[in-house]
Amino acid sequence: DTGLRAAARGTGTKIGTAVDMAALADDAPYAAAVAREFDTVTPENVMKWEAVEPTQGTYDWGPADDLVRVARRNGQAVRGHTLVWHSQNPAWLTEANFTKEQLRALLRKHIFDEVGHFKGRVWAWDVVNEALNEDGTLRDTIWLRALGPGYLADAFRWAHQADPGALLFINDYNAEWISPKTDAYYALVKSLRAQGVPVQGYGMQGHLGIQYGLPGDVLENVRRFDALGVKTAFTEVDVRMILPADSTKVQAQAEGFGLMLRACLLVRNCVSYTVWGFTDKYSWVPGVFTGEGSATLMDEQFTPKPAYDTVRETF
Numbered sequence: 001d002t003g004l005r006a007a008a009r010g011t012g013t014k015i016g017t018a019v020d021m022a023a024l025a026d027d028a029p030y031a032a033a034v035a036r037e038f039d040t041v042t043p044e045n046v047m048k049w050e051a052v053e054p055t056q057g058t059y060d061w062g063p064a065d066d067l068v069r070v071a072r073r074n075g076q077a078v079r080g081h082t083l084v085w086h087s088q089n090p091a092w093l094t095e096a097n098f099t100k101e102q103l104r105a106l107l108r109k110h111i112f113d114e115v116g117h118f119k120g121r122v123w124a125w126d127v128v129n130e131a132l133n134e135d136g137t138l139r140d141t142i143w144l145r146a147l148g149p150g151y152l153a154d155a156f157r158w159a160h161q162a163d164p165g166a167l168l169f170i171n172d173y174n175a176e177w178i179s180p181k182t183d184a185y186y187a188l189v190k191s192l193r194a195q196g197v198p199v200q201g202y203g204m205q206g207h208l209g210i211q212y213g214l215p216g217d218v219l220e221n222v223r224r225f226d227a228l229g230v231k232t233a234f235t236e237v238d239v240r241m242i243l244p245a246d247s248t249k250v251q252a253q254a255e256g257f258g259l260m261l262r263a264c265l266l267v268r269n270c271v272s273y274t275v276w277g278f279t280d281k282y283s284w285v286p287g288v289f290t291g292e293g294s295a296t297l298m299d300e301q302f303t304p305k306p307a308y309d310t311v312r313e314t315f
């Protein structure tokens with residue numbers, strides 16, 4: 001029993017991965033590794049709005065239910081991802097089709113229906129995803145335009161009503177460094193909590209690229225959030241590089257994974273550290289970042305890289 005699950009045991013921080021449902025169904029070594037290495041699972045796509053309600057009023061919970069069932073069998077907690085986002089919404093959900101009042105009602109219904117469907121079966125929800133711009137202002141999205149800045153508080157209140165037992169997170173990327181965006185993220189979490197909005201945690205997605213350098217101040221950054229009494233989660237960690245990989249890049253990658261995990265373990269209340277896929281075989285990186293890849297803990301044959309050993313040893 002030498003996997004990551006074993007290494008994380010007793011630390012108070014769960015080790016997690018995003019799960020690709022097609023791989024889980026078709027690739028037995030992949031499914032075995034999910035079960036062996038991880039305490040929590042996040043559906044990479046199947047809980048997103050476009051996946052659960054492709055046609056208005058007709059839900060398809062099938063793939064997400066499958067994930068929840070597998071997690072239960074494996075003794076794993078589920079991180080629900082994600083309820084309110086500007087991306088991967090259904091094609092029918094447009095501002096041309098609905099008034100602002102209707103969009104508000106649709107968002108409310110979406111949150112009640114989805115959180116309600118999984119009530120008692122989802123440990124933590126990423127309620128609002130990627131709400132901030134790099135300059136710290138709120139991102140101009142369908143939700144900001146229709147509901148105004150109060151959409152964040154509304155979303156958390158609705159989710160909490162639908163499942164008072166689930167931990168509710170706000171989640172964002174490029175939040176590992178201290179920056180105007182991260183200062184705004186911190187201020188937003190602080191202000192929501194001061195208003196009594198049920199935000200129990202904040203997520204650091206943790207998508208790094210070694211060509212941009214590593215966030216040397218990540219511990220200082222998470223410490224200030226931790227001092228607010230909120231839970232920290234690293235939610236989507238991967239560390240990409242410009243291909244081809246070489247031993248220097250792979251070493252820098254291991255440092256990136258380790259740096260973020262160390263920050264997580266050194267604050268009081270970092271509940272989980274989730275990687276956005278654990279094998280290059282199914283990583284989203286090459287499809288989105290041209291010329292980049294090798295971003296995960298294992299290569300395409302599931303051979304662990306130095307980053308895997310670093311994660312295990314850091315725990």
Ligand code: XIL
Nearest residue numbers: 044045081082129173205236276284
């Ligand atoms: C990505 C998935 O990995 C891809 O399969 C999909 O095509 C696009 O979305 N931030 C997030 C995740 O919060 O939901 C994104 O997941 C990656 C960036």
